[in-house]
Amino acid sequence: MISLRLPPELERKLDSFAKSEGKSRTEIVKDSILEYMKARGSKKSPFDLGLDLFGKYSSDNDDLAQNRKKYLKKFIGMKNEKRSPH
DSSP: OOOOOOOHHHHHHHHHHHHHHTOOHHHHHHHHHHHHHHHHHTOOOHHHHHTTTTTTSSSSOTTTTTTHHHHHHHHHHHHHHHHSOO
């Protein structure tokens, strides 16, 4: 069991919200705590969040993020070949 003190204004908002949802204050608080823990429990870094997107959409190389140096070296080599007279 847990006891909780809320500022009067927040308690009024909770009462109003609970009534509009057809739930008890306890249900709203429980749901809120569970949602909070779910959202905070699996924090991912920005890199982890975008991992499936890196290197996929502006090229045909789906391993661009892992092999960027190899591709950059190849690209620069091709660019230099175009510049040099034959």
